[in-house]
Amino acid sequence: MEKKLMKGNVAIAEAAIHAGCKCFFGYPITPQNELIEHMSKRLLKLEDGVFVQSESEVAAINMVFGAAGAGARVMTSSSGPGLSLKQEGISFLAGAELPAVIVNVMRGGPGLGGIQPAQSDYFQATRGGGHGDYYTMVYAPANVQEAVDLVQKAFDKADEYRNPVIILADGVIGQMMEPAEIKDNDNSANYKKDWAVTGKEGSHNILRSLYLDPHELNIHNKNLTKKYEKIEANEIMFETAFIDDADIMIVAYGTTSRIARSAIREAREKGIKVGLFRPITLWPFPLKELKEAAKNTKNVVVAEMSSGQMIYDVKLALEGSKPVSFVGEAGGIIPTTKQILEAIELASKEE
Amino acid sequence: MPNFNKTKMITDVTMHYCPGCTHGIIHRLVAEVLEELNINDNAILVAPVGCSVIAYNYFKCDGIEAAHGRAPAVATGVKRVHPNKVVFTYQGDGDLASIGMAETVHVASRNENVTTIFVNNAIYGMTGGQMAPTTLVGQVTTTSPYGRASKNESGPIHIAEMISTIQGPAYVARVxxxxxxxxxxxxxxxxxxxxYQLDGKGYSLVEVLSTCPTNWGMSPVDALKWVKDNMLNVFPLGVYKEEK
Structure with a gap:
């Protein structure tokens, strides 16, 4: 497929189909509606396509659970309040070790919040989100092309680790139009799913998250922990820019990282040496990599479209070694280049 | 004369159900039917939360465990991926008629080609005898200690009647x-x-009136009598919907 101008939500949907995802269950919520609409338009025309608009977010994620258990590549998408409802099913997916891709096109919260872009669900996404000891992988795209690439990667990683994977896109990524190229990238044949419930003759596969014997559950938890450690060791993704000579390091992800880049250019024109650290995986978070990148800087500024959530991971990474300040807006307000520049200037005056 | 044999589809795992509970009978009926229809080898069971949560240990077929009340949604996901396999949910009254009511209504409304065995014993068994949506007026449970009062909780919900009003389903019966x-x-x-599922006609639900001697505080024999004397007039038996 050649490069085309596409809305983020549509590009994410189309990228999933090109990664072999023929199965989608969803419920309307702004600002991700174009995603579910595109899925209905495309999948209902495919012979092996499955599309169901469910009665609720809860039902959608449990349909995902069924389809994932049946061995299909499957996706659902939502935003803030819908993700809260999906947490039950995400916890069950993690417990039963079923692969699925879940897209959150973030809006402002808490509660019904608003429909404008935000990065307010970082805590929820990176700390499991539902009940019990578990993690989901979390990818945070910063442009439409990257959203396409990460969605396709997400299906492979979900299958590889038998774990739910979250695409944490802010509302800007979902709503923005950018040129993107979507390649055929269906690697599902690489993942044998002999654990799936397929009704194969004589098969007695059981998919469950219930372990009534605490010793057995403890072993299950330890096995999950081993898997999470493997993901932490192998799957961290991040990007740096202008970091080699930087006195100040900005940490930002998604849309905010793009505003941070503009602020960095302006700061450098003023002679302030600023660099960017952009986590692409929010879980696993690039803890060691961030500390290493900040090694020669004096201080660190965290920019987010929230009241400050990722900042706790940044502080965890730095282990108190650098002063950390915050700049951001919540509720659907996008921080401006000027605001971030001011935060940089303030940080540059600190000793 | 034919010998009385153990059903092939039921495993040798010792069942955890309480003595006198009718889950064992209903399991056997389902297994016998699947064998007679030659589909026991390629059925997929969706287990609920409740007493029958580990039913997948007893049915010799693929099994998947749903969150509380979500079995119809999970069955939808499974069936859409494997439309040629027989998919069935086995759910109790708390699971199907309370927490999972939205899923229950909409699986019927979509006329999803799956089958539900709905075991109604008018109480929450697994959690220790709390009031269910199908608990009778006046029935004492651990959360209706003075009897289900029409003032506080009104009366029981009638699933077979309710589901039969929906346009979708092919077959609804209470036994x-x-x-x-x-x-x-x-x-x-x-x-x-x-x-009906094999014929591709759509959703089918069989509500089965069942006992809970343990939580009803009765002997198994008295419990069977209680169904006859108290449940049958509140939950009339019969076929509520049948597509021709």
């Missing part, structure tokens, strides 16, 4: 297993329900 003639009728209804 009971409190005596042998009714057990035979229950089996016929269960067979019919699966036949």
């Amino acid at each position: 009971s297993v409190h005596d042998v003639p009714n057990i035979k009728k229950a089996k016929e209804a269960i067979k019919k329900a699966f036949q």
Whole structure:
């Protein structure tokens, strides 16, 4: 497929189909509606396509659970309040070790919040989100092309680790139009799913998250922990820019990282040496990599479209070694280049 | 004369159900029907949360465990991926008629080609005898200690009647297993329900009136009598919907 101008939500949907995802269950919520609409338009025309608009977010994620258990590549998408409802099913997916891709096109919260872009669900996404000891992988795209690439990667990683994977896109990524190229990238044949419930003759596969014997559950938890450690060791993704000579390091992800880049250019024109650290995986978070990148800087500024959530991971990474300040807006307000520049200037005056 | 054999589809795992509970009978009926229809080897069971949560240990087929009340949604996901396999949910009254009511209504409304065996014993068994949506008025449970009062909780919900008002489903019936003639009728209804699925006609639900001697505080024999004397007039047996 050649490069085309596409809305983020549509590009994410189309990228999933090109990664072999023929199965989608969803419920309307702004600002991700174009995603579910595109899925209905495309999948209902495919012979092996499955599309169901469910009665609720809860039902959608449990349909995902069924389809994932049946061995299909499957996706659902939502935003803030819908993700809260999906947490039950995400916890069950993690417990039963079923692969699925879940897209959150973030809006402002808490509660019904608003429909404008935000990065307010970082805590929820990176700390499991539902009940019990578990993690989901979390990818945070910063442009439409990257959203396409990460969605396709997400299906492979979900299958590889038998774990739910979250695409944490802010509302800007979902709503923005950018040129993107979507390649055929269906690697599902690489993942044998002999654990799936397929009704194969004589098969007695059981998919469950219930372990009534605490010793057995403890072993299950330890096995999950081993898997999470493997993901932490192998799957961290991040990007740096202008970091080699930087006195100040900005940490930002998604849309905010793009505003941070503009602020960095302006700061450098003023002679302030600023660099960017952009986590692409929010879980696993690039803890060691961030500390290493900040090694020669004096201080660190965290920019987010929230009241400050990722900042706790940044502080965890730095282990108190650098002063950390915050700049951001919540509720659907996008921080401006000027605001971030001011935060940089303030940080540059600190000793 | 034919020998009375153990059903092939039921595993040798010791069942955890309480003595006198009718889950064992209903399991056997489902297994017998699936064998007679030659589909026991490629059925997929969706287990609920409640007493039958580990039913997948007893049915020798693929099994997937749903969150509380979500079995119809999970069954939808499974069936859409494997439309040629027989998919069925086995759910109790708390699971199906309370926390999972939205899923229950919409699986019927979509006329999803799956079968539900709905075990109604008018109480939450697994959690220790709390009030269910199908608890009778006046019935004492651990959360209706003075009897389900029409003032506080109103009366029980009628699933077979309710689901039969929806345009979708192919077959809806209520049966009971409190005596042998009714057990035979229950089996016929269960067979019919699966036949509708095999014929691709859509959703089928069989509500089975069942006992809970432990939480009702009765002997198994008294419990069977209680179904006959108290449940049958509140939950009339019969076929509520049947697509021709």
